[in-house]
Amino acid sequence: MKSSLIIFGIDVLAFKERGKKTSRVYSLVIMSTNHLEKHTKITKRQLLKKIQDIKPDYIAIDNIFELAPNAQGIIRLLELIPPTSLLVQVTGNPRTGMEKLSHLITKHNLRKDLSFSYNSQKLAAIEAAEVAAKLCVKRVGHVVEGFEEEIKIGITRKKSPGRGGWSAPRFERVSRVAVQQAAKEVELILKEKNLKWDIFKYPQKRVYLIQLENELIASIQMKTKQLNTDLVKVIVQRVTRATLDFKPLDVAMAPSVKSLKNIILGLDPGTTTGIAILDCNRGNVLYLGSKRECGISEIIRISTRYGKVCCVAADVIPAPAMVERVAKITGGKLLTPSVLASVSHKRSYLQDYSDLTVNYSHLNSHERDALFGALKGYNLLKSQFQKVKRVIEETHPSLISHLSEIQRLVLAGNSISNAISLIHGREDSFVTEIKETDFKHLITSLKNENIQWQAKFETMSDEMDKLDQEVKYWRNQSRDQNWEIKRLITSLEKTKIRNSRQTRKKVTNVVEREVGQIKEENKLFRQTIRKNQLEIKQLKEIKNFWVQGHEFPLKPLKSFSDSSIRDTNTNYGLHEGDIVLVLDPSGGGAQTAFKLIDFGIRGVIIPEESPKFSDQALLVFNENCVPCLELPLSEYANRDRTLIDPPLEIWVYNELYLTDISVKEEIRKQELQLQEKLRRKRMSLLIKKKVALRNTRVDEFSFENILNDFKEEYIAMYQFPDSILYQESFSEEE
Numbered sequence: 001m002k003s004s005l006i007i008f009g010i011d012v013l014a015f016k017e018r019g020k021k022t023s024r025v026y027s028l029v030i031m032s033t034n035h036l037e038k039h040t041k042i043t044k045r046q047l048l049k050k051i052q053d054i055k056p057d058y059i060a061i062d063n064i065f066e067l068a069p070n071a072q073g074i075i076r077l078l079e080l081i082p083p084t085s086l087l088v089q090v091t092g093n094p095r096t097g098m099e100k101l102s103h104l105i106t107k108h109n110l111r112k113d114l115s116f117s118y119n120s121q122k123l124a125a126i127e128a129a130e131v132a133a134k135l136c137v138k139r140v141g142h143v144v145e146g147f148e149e150e151i152k153i154g155i156t157r158k159k160s161p162g163r164g165g166w167s168a169p170r171f172e173r174v175s176r177v178a179v180q181q182a183a184k185e186v187e188l189i190l191k192e193k194n195l196k197w198d199i200f201k202y203p204q205k206r207v208y209l210i211q212l213e214n215e216l217i218a219s220i221q222m223k224t225k226q227l228n229t230d231l232v233k234v235i236v237q238r239v240t241r242a243t244l245d246f247k248p249l250d251v252a253m254a255p256s257v258k259s260l261k262n263i264i265l266g267l268d269p270g271t272t273t274g275i276a277i278l279d280c281n282r283g284n285v286l287y288l289g290s291k292r293e294c295g296i297s298e299i300i301r302i303s304t305r306y307g308k309v310c311c312v313a314a315d316v317i318p319a320p321a322m323v324e325r326v327a328k329i330t331g332g333k334l335l336t337p338s339v340l341a342s343v344s345h346k347r348s349y350l351q352d353y354s355d356l357t358v359n360y361s362h363l364n365s366h367e368r369d370a371l372f373g374a375l376k377g378y379n380l381l382k383s384q385f386q387k388v389k390r391v392i393e394e395t396h397p398s399l400i401s402h403l404s405e406i407q408r409l410v411l412a413g414n415s416i417s418n419a420i421s422l423i424h425g426r427e428d429s430f431v432t433e434i435k436e437t438d439f440k441h442l443i444t445s446l447k448n449e450n451i452q453w454q455a456k457f458e459t460m461s462d463e464m465d466k467l468d469q470e471v472k473y474w475r476n477q478s479r480d481q482n483w484e485i486k487r488l489i490t491s492l493e494k495t496k497i498r499n500s501r502q503t504r505k506k507v508t509n510v511v512e513r514e515v516g517q518i519k520e521e522n523k524l525f526r527q528t529i530r531k532n533q534l535e536i537k538q539l540k541e542i543k544n545f546w547v548q549g550h551e552f553p554l555k556p557l558k559s560f561s562d563s564s565i566r567d568t569n570t571n572y573g574l575h576e577g578d579i580v581l582v583l584d585p586s587g588g589g590a591q592t593a594f595k596l597i598d599f600g601i602r603g604v605i606i607p608e609e610s611p612k613f614s615d616q617a618l619l620v621f622n623e624n625c626v627p628c629l630e631l632p633l634s635e636y637a638n639r640d641r642t643l644i645d646p647p648l649e650i651w652v653y654n655e656l657y658l659t660d661i662s663v664k665e666e667i668r669k670q671e672l673q674l675q676e677k678l679r680r681k682r683m684s685l686l687i688k689k690k691v692a693l694r695n696t697r698v699d700e701f702s703f704e705n706i707l708n709d710f711k712e713e714y715i716a717m718y719q720f721p722d723s724i725l726y727q728e729s730f731s732e733e734e
Contacts, residue, residue, distance in 0.1 A: 006056040007031045009133030011125045012066040013041065024066075027125035030054070031133040036115065040126050048080055060088045060136035062101055062128060064144055071244050075146040079238070083214035090132045090141035093246040101131050110134050142246035147238040150297050151217060153208040153224060154235040155182050176204060178231040186234070189223050198295040198322065200271050209239070209295030239298075260308040262404045264381075265332065266374025267299065267314060269322040274366030275299060276374040277306050280385055280407065283378050290366040296326055303330070310408050311335050313377035315346070315369040333411050335377040346372045384410065391416050399423055535571070552664075554581035554605065554650070554657045560588035560613070565595055576600030579667065581650065581657050586611040593620035601626065603667035605659070607633040607650060625678065627670035631659065 009029035026047055030037040042050075044067075051059065061067065064087060068074045078087065092098040101123060105111065111118055113134055116127055123131065135141060157175040161168045183206040190197055190210060200207040212220070220236060227234045261279065263286065268274035273294040277287040286306045291298065303309050312327035313335040314320060319327075327334040341349070346368060353375060363371070388407050392399055399406065402423045409419035555572045557564045560582050568574060578601050585606045593613075596604075597620070604621060606613070608630050613621070621628055632649045648666060651658045 005032065005058075006054060007133045007136050008051065008054075008056045008059045009129035009131070009136070010047070010059065010061045010067075011128035011132065013125045026066075027129045029126065029129040029133050030056075031130075031137070036130075038126055038130075051081055051085060055082045056085050058086050058088050058136050060090050060132040060141065062089070062091050062132055064089050071146075074144065074244060075240055078144075078146045083217045083238075087144040088136050088141045088249060089144055089246065090135040093142045093248075095246065101128060104135055104140065105131060108135065108138055108140060110138075136249070139249040141249050143249060145241065145245040145247055147240055148297060148301075149213060150209060150211050150239045150295065151220065152237045152239055152293075153186055153210065153220075154237070155179055155186065155206040155208075155227075156233050156235075157204050158229075158231055158233045172204075175231050178229065179204060179206060182206075182227050182229075182232045182234060185227055186224060189220070193220070196325075200293050202271070207293050209293070209297070211295075211297050260404065262310040262385075262407050263303065263307040264311045264313060264374050264377050265299075265303050265309045265326070265330070266370040266372070266377065267312065267320075267323050267326065268366045268369035268373070269320045270366065272364075272366050273299070273322075274364075274368070274370035275302060276367065276370040277303060278374045278378050279307075280310060280378070280381070281389065281403075283375075283382070285371070288363075288367055288371060290364060290370075296322065296329065299326055300329065308404065308408070310411055311377050311381065313373040315373035315376070316340060335373075335380060337373070337376050341372065349375070381411070388416055388419075392420070396420055552659065552661060554579055554659060556581045556583060556657050559584045560586065560592055560617070562592060562595060565592070569599070574599040574601065577602050579603045579605060579659075579663070581605045582610075583607065584610055585613045585617075588617055589614055590616040590620045593617040597621070597624050597626060603627045603629065603671070605629045605631055605650065605663070607631065609633065622674055623678070625671055625674045627667050627674060629663070629666065629670070631663075 009031060011027050013025045013027060024044060025041050028039040028042050028047060064074055068077050091101065105118060110131065114130060157179055161171050186208060193216060195210050195212055198209040217238065224234045224236050264278040264280055266276035272290050272292050274290045275287065278284065279286055287302065309330040309332040312323055312330065312332045314323045315337065317336045317340065319334055319336050324334060349372060350368065385407055388410055389403060392403060392406065399420065406419045406423060409422060410416055555568055555574065555578055557568050557580060580596065580601050582604060603626060606628065613628065618628065634649055634651060648660060648663055
C-alpha cells in the first residue's frame with residue numbers, strides 16, 4: 001500500500017442501532033498508512049462532507065445500494081464525489097455473483113489483520129466497515145463506474161430573446177457572437193491541455209465531447225466556470241453510462257477476452273451520427289441506429305460490443321475527419337466509394353440487399369448513409385474474406401478458430417501464407433511451453449475438459465433437435481401464412497375494384513348534384529341581375545325627373561306597416577324632408593306613425609280611392625306637424641300639359657309615382673297651419689293656467705315670479721315673443 005493511499009470503509013447501521021433517527025446512519029472507518037480512525041454514527045450529509053474534504057482514493061462498501069436505492073441514485077451520488085475517488089463494492093459483481101463478508105474474511109485470511117476478534121459472528125456496522133476497507137487494501141472487489149472517461153461542455157445563450165420588438169434581432173446577433181467567443185476560449189483551454197475533442201455546432205449553441213482522465217476534470221471545470229457571463233452559460237457535465245459498470249480492482253481477476261469476430265463499421269458523422277455494423281463473414285446487420293451528439297468514444301463503445309473493427313466505411317469522398325480518426329484509433333482499414341452516390345441510388349442499392357432483419361422504409365437519412373457505406377465496404381472485401389476462409393478450410397482446418405485474426409492480418413497487407421505462418425509461429429511456441437510442463441497434469445485437465453465438452457455436446461444436440469422441430473413448425477406456419485397472404489391480396493384487389501365502382505357512382509352523383517345546385521344558383525343570379533337592371537333604370541328615370549325640376553318622384557309605401565317602411569328604406573332610403581306616398585294607409589296605428597316620423601319626413605300623401613288613416617295615426621301626424629294630403633291617382637301619359645294651373649294629382653310612370661312641384665308648396669302651407677293650430681292650443685292651455693293663478697290668493701311678488709316662469713317656458717318652447725298671441729296673452733290689462 002502506498003504511503004499516500006486513503007481508504008474509506010462504510011456500512012449502514014441497522015434500524016435498531018440508529019436510535020431516534022429515521023434516516024439512514026452509517027459507520028465510517030478511515031484507513032491510511034499506520035492510521036485507523038473510526039466513526040460509529042455519521043449521517044449521509046456528514047459522510048459526503050468528509051469525502052469532499054479528504055478526497056480518499058477508495059470508498060469501500062459491501063453493497064452500494066445502501067448508499068442509494070437505485071442506479072440513478074448511485075449516479076447522482078457519484079456526481080457529488082470527487083472524480084479521483086473510486087467507489088468499490090468489495091463483495092463482487094452483481095452480474096457474475098457476490099460473496100458474503102464472512103466468506104471473504106476466511107478466503108483472504110483477514111482475521112489476524114482486524115482490530116477486533118472475529119469468531120464467525122454477525123458483524124456490527126463499524127466492524128463491516130473495517131472489513132470492507134481491509135478487503136480493498138488487498139485489492140478485492142469491483143470499482144463501480146457510472147461515468148465514461150469523457151466530459152461534455154455545452155455553451156448556450158443565457159437568455160432567450162422571446163417575441164421582443166425592434167431590438168430582438170440585435171440581441172440575437174450579440175448572443176450568437178458571445179457564444180462563438182466563448183467557444184474560442186474553450187478551444188484554447190483544451191489546446192493548452194493537449195486534448196482532442198468532437199464539436200457539434202448549432203446557431204445558438206456549441207457542444208464539445210472530450211476524452212480525458214478523471215484527474216483533469218476539476219481543472220477544466222474551474223477554467224470554464226470563469227467564462228460564464230450575462231449572455232453565455234457554460235456547462236461542464238460528465239457523460240453518464242447507460243448502466244452501472246463493475247470493473248475488478250485486480251487485473252488478474254478480469255475475465256479473459258475471447259477472440260472477437262471481425263466487423264465493418266459504417267459511419268455518417270454530423271450533429272446526428274448514423275452507425276451501421278456488419279458481420280464480415282456473412283454481411284448480417286448487427287447494429288443499425290443513429291445518435292445525437294455522438295462522440296468517437298461512444299462510437300467505439302458501441303462497436304466493441306459486437307467485435308473487432310477491421311474496416312471503417314464512409315459513404316462520401318473524401319472521408320470526414322471523424323471517420324479517419326475512428327479508423328486510426330480502432331486500427332481498421334478506411335474504405336470510401338469511388339464515386340459519390342445519389343439518394344435514389346442509395347435507396348435502390350439497399351432494397352437489393354437481402355437482409356430481412358432491416359426495415360428500410362423506417363430508416364432516417366443518417367442510418368441509410370451509414371448502412372450504404374458499410375455495405376459498399378462489405379461487397380468490396382467480400383471476395384477477399386471468402387478466399388481466406390476457403391484456403392484455411394482446405395489447407396489448415398485446425399486454424400479455423402483463428403479466422404478473424406488471419407483476416408485482419410491479410411487486410412493489414414500480409415499475404416494469406418504469411419498470415420498463416422505467423423499464427424503457426426504462435427501455436428508452435430504454445431506447444432513448446434506445453435512440452436515443458438507436467439504431462440500428467442495436462443492429461444487429467446484434458447480428460448476433465450473432454451467430459452465437459454461431451455456434456456455440452458449432448459445438451460447442444462438436444463437443443464439442435466428442439467430447434468429443428470421449431471424450424472419445421474415455423475416453416476409450416478410460414479407456408480400457411482403465405483397462402484393466407486395470397487388470399488387476402490386477391491380479396492383486397494376485388495374489394496378495390498368494387499370500391500372503385502362505388503366511388504365512381506358516388507362521385508358522379510355528387511357531381512350531378514353540384515351541377516344542379518350551380519344551375520339553380522345561376523338562375524337566381526340572373527333573376528337578381530334582371531331585378532337590379534330594372535332598379536338601375538328606375539333610378540336613372542328618377543334622376544331625369546329631378547333634373548327637369550317640374551315633377552319629382554315620391555317614395556312609395558305599399559302598406560302602412562313596419563315591414564313596408566323597412567323595405568322602402570332599404571330600396572330608396574328614407575331621409576329627413578322626404579315626402580312619402582302610402583298606397584294602403586289602413587292597418588297601421590300610432591306606433592307605425594311614430595316610426596315613420598322618426599325618419600324626419602315632411603309630409604304624407606295617400607290616393608283618394610284608398611282607405612283612410614286610422615284616428616290614432618292621423619292624430620300623431622297632426623301633433624308632429626306632418627301634413628296628410630289626399631290626391632287622385634292617374635297615368636302619367638294622360639296628364640294635361642296645356643293647363644297653366646293644373647290640379648294636384650299623382651301620376652304613375654313605369655312603377656314610379658310622380659307629382660307636381662307645387663305639392664311641396666301645399667304641404668308647406670298645411671304644415672304652417674298645423675303649427676299655428678298647435679300654438680293656439682298650447683297658448684290656450686297657458687292662459688287657463690294663468691287665470692287659475694289669478695284666482696288663487698298669492699302675493700304680488702309670488703305672482704310675478706310665476707308669471708315670469710310661464711314667459712320663459714313659452715319662449716323656450718315656441719321662440720316667438722313678438723307675436724300677437726304673446727302680446728294678447730300677457731298684456732297688463734289682463
